[in-house]
Amino acid sequence: MDKVIICRCEEVDLEEIKETISKYQCSAREIKLRTRAGMGYCGGRTCRPALNAIVAEISGEKLRHEIPLKIQPPIRPVSLGKIGG
Amino acid sequence: MTNKNHAEVAIIGGGIVGCAIAYYVSKAGIDCMLIEKGDLASGTSSRCDGNISIVDKDPGFDSLMSLASQELTAELEKDLNLPFEYRSLGSILVCDNDAEMEVAKQWVNIQNQAGLKFKLLDRTDIRQESPYFADDIPGGLECETDSLINPYLFCYSLIDKAKQYGLKLHTRAEVKLVSKKGDFLIETTKGNFTAKKIVNAAGVWSPFIGKMLDIEIPIKPRKGHIMVGGRQKPIIMRNVMEFGYLMNKFQRERIADSKTLKHGVALVLEPTESQNFLIGSSRQFVGFDARIDYDVVQTMARRALRFFPKLDDFNMIRTYTGFRPWTEDHLPIISEVEEVPGFYIAAGHEGDGISLATITGKLIEEMITEKETTISIEPLRYDRFNKNAVTM
Ligand SMILES: Cc1cc2nc3c(=O)[nH]c(=O)nc-3n(C[C@H](O)[C@H](O)[C@H](O)COP(=O)(O)OP(=O)(O)OC[C@H]3O[C@@H](n4cnc5c(N)ncnc54)[C@H](O)[C@@H]3O)c2cc1C
Numbered sequence: 001m002d003k004v005i006i007c008r009c010e011e012v013d014l015e016e017i018k019e020t021i022s023k024y025q026c027s028a029r030e031i032k033l034r035t036r037a038g039m040g041y042c043g044g045r046t047c048r049p050a051l052n053a054i055v056a057e058i059s060g061e062k063l064r065h066e067i068p069l070k071i072q073p074p075i076r077p078v079s080l081g082k083i084g085g
Numbered sequence: 086m087t088n089k090n091h092a093e094v095a096i097i098g099g100g101i102v103g104c105a106i107a108y109y110v111s112k113a114g115i116d117c118m119l120i121e122k123g124d125l126a127s128g129t130s131s132r133c134d135g136n137i138s139i140v141d142k143d144p145g146f147d148s149l150m151s152l153a154s155q156e157l158t159a160e161l162e163k164d165l166n167l168p169f170e171y172r173s174l175g176s177i178l179v180c181d182n183d184a185e186m187e188v189a190k191q192w193v194n195i196q197n198q199a200g201l202k203f204k205l206l207d208r209t210d211i212r213q214e215s216p217y218f219a220d221d222i223p224g225g226l227e228c229e230t231d232s233l234i235n236p237y238l239f240c241y242s243l244i245d246k247a248k249q250y251g252l253k254l255h256t257r258a259e260v261k262l263v264s265k266k267g268d269f270l271i272e273t274t275k276g277n278f279t280a281k282k283i284v285n286a287a288g289v290w291s292p293f294i295g296k297m298l299d300i301e302i303p304i305k306p307r308k309g310h311i312m313v314g315g316r317q318k319p320i321i322m323r324n325v326m327e328f329g330y331l332m333n334k335f336q337r338e339r340i341a342d343s344k345t346l347k348h349g350v351a352l353v354l355e356p357t358e359s360q361n362f363l364i365g366s367s368r369q370f371v372g373f374d375a376r377i378d379y380d381v382v383q384t385m386a387r388r389a390l391r392f393f394p395k396l397d398d399f400n401m402i403r404t405y406t407g408f409r410p411w412t413e414d415h416l417p418i419i420s421e422v423e424e425v426p427g428f429y430i431a432a433g434h435e436g437d438g439i440s441l442a443t444i445t446g447k448l449i450e451e452m453i454t455e456k457e458t459t460i461s462i463e464p465l466r467y468d469r470f471n472k473n474a475v476t477m
Contacts, residue, residue, distance in 0.1 A: 077315060080364075080389060
């Protein structure tokens with residue numbers, strides 16, 4: 001189970017996330033920065049709910065109604081040429 | 086037994102500046118705590134690039150201070166236990182046109198005379214830096230000692246070591262009130278703390294801390310945007326900026342389109358260790374409005390394409406903004422405040438906080454332990470802003 005990949009873009013497994021939480025007692029945002037989970041190509045759109053749930057379960061960080069891990073624009077990856085065009 | 090809620094020195098703010106201070110002060114054997122309202126590095130220090138650079142600094146005090154900081158950072162690479170993606174490969178500036186190239190030559194000469202390791206680059210050199218560069222770039226220059234770090238990992242690493250030296254860390258504790266009756270009393274959302282000395286390292290928010298003690302701190306937020314490009318193919322090994330925004334230091338006009346000038350846009354392209362790359366930059370005074378301004382992002386993309394036209398099909402995966410703690414003379418305030426003995430300010434590093442964090446930490450440690458300082462602290466004094474008004 002611990003070998004399950006949570007963030008596919010950055011290849012971060014459950015074990016690494018669990019270890020980081022217990023070592024640093026950190027928030028979802030800090031987990032992201034320390035492990036890069038959620039920082040890859042999809043911008044966390046795939047693994048974010050899982051990450052939030054793991055942090056909530058282990059550290060008791062409450063899931064708020066507002067989004068704990070923010071989504072930054074753009075909505076999906078877009079080429080530099082399109083943005084600058 | 087040390088008291089968890091009292092310390093000789095309390096540092097307010099867990100950005101790169103506060104973390105560097107925490108490291109040097111606790112290493113000196115001083116009982117010290119750090120109070121941060123969110124997580125470590127939850128302010129500007131996780132919303133920026135990671136350049137420790139001299140390439141764009143004025144020769145003189147500015148470049149000397151950066152050089153001192155570069156040397157300290159290289160030492161920390163050995164002393165700290167957690168890696169922070171330190172890459173010491175130098176950095177380059179590229180020119181847009183021949184007029185800039187002429188000024189760049191002068192810049193290299195001045196810097197070399199000051200003993201710094203600068204080198205002029207021609208068309209061929211530029212081509213060798215990256216196959217993605219535009220063919221019409223006339224050249225640029227290199228500073229050999231510049232390096233890159235990951236700023237938030239650096240914060241984590243400094244704190245990890247500082248804790249080994251005895252630092253007491255209080256995160257998610259927002260400072261609400263500060264008063265002084267003998268010791269300082271610091272009231273936070275996580276309870277009260279007391280300290281003999283306080284260091285205000287709250288970056289762009291340091292004026293709010295100052296106000297609690299009736300001290301006015303002339304620091305303003307200067308917003309910057311960053312675009313993150315997803316890893317595809319390696320573009321370049323080291324950081325690139327454009328020479329254009331140094332033109333005004335020479336009282337020469339910068340040639341660029343009106344939006345580029347209006348939003349203070351200048352190319353920065355930083356390769357990160359994750360193999361993504363960061364594209365910047367913009368400079369705006371819009372208060373604390375952190376929203377992405379699409380017009381600015383578009384202008385930045387155009388500017389990037391001017392220098393890297395072949396990146397047009399590279400995907401951008403994220404954009405974000407950060408606030409540089411701006412001061413009028415572009416130097417930070419690293420100083421004790423005469424009006425409130427024991428109250429220190431270490432803030433206002435604008436676009437250089439990553440470069441100058443280590444020297445700032447070292448200077449504060451030296452001021453607190455009353456040692457001779459590594460570099461002169463005269464130009465960094467808090468009262469320099471009032472003084473000018475009176476004596477000039
Ligand atoms: C787009 C951009 C690119 C940049 N690129 C570079 C670069 O390449 N090289 C470089 O040298 N510099 C760069 N900079 C500048 C650099 O990021 C800043 O100078 C630096 O991060 C400032 O660090 P700091 O510790 O002073 O502030 P911060 O990192 O903002 O830390 C201040 C901390 O204080 C906390 N705080 C605030 N109020 C309170 C309170 N009441 N109680 C408790 N805590 C509080 C905040 O939560 C925050 O964590 C860049 C900046 C931007 C915006």
